[in-house]
Amino acid sequence: MSTKDIQQLIDFISQSGLDEVNIETTDLKISVKRYGQGAPAAPAAPVAPVAAAPAVQAPVASAPAAVATPAVAAPKADTSNYITIKSPMIGTFYRSANPESPMFVEVGDSVTEGKVVCIIEAMKLFNEIESEVSGRIVKILVENATPVEYDQPLFLVEPN
Known part of the structure; x- marks a missing residue:
């Protein structure tokens, strides 16, 4: 996974509102958790070059607070047959x-x-x-x- 791929992943996570993503390849294992603004980000655990870890940590720490996924509540009627x-x-x-x-x-x-x-x-x-x-x-x-x-x-x- 190249540094560019990692940056695209970070951009996707920051735009999507996800709180946690885990990716594992043969060369690299990345675990990204977001806790909101000001809170520390979980460090990536690289199996490949250690240089990839700072590229993941810096942008995640400045990521905006997680956005709640707007979902309409299920109907109050009986939904067991749906x-x-x-x-x-x-x-x-x-x-x-x-x-x-x-x-x-x-x-x-x-x-x-x-x-x-x-x-x-x-x-x-x-x-x-x-x-x-x-x-x-x-x-x-x-x-x-x-x-x-x-x-x-x-x-x-x-x-x-």
């Missing part, structure tokens, strides 16, 4: 391919297995997230263009 589509990765959630395009799905839309329901951007890569179930979108649980965590609920689907 299936949740969850985020398979951390990144930024988008409901459409670009601002001019229509949303992939809206509340009330029918979805089938394999239909794209959103995009999650992670490290400048845009990943299409497909529905794993056929049914009707009941609730969208995340606001457009907000950070999401791994396994975070994105949609509630009433199965067919």
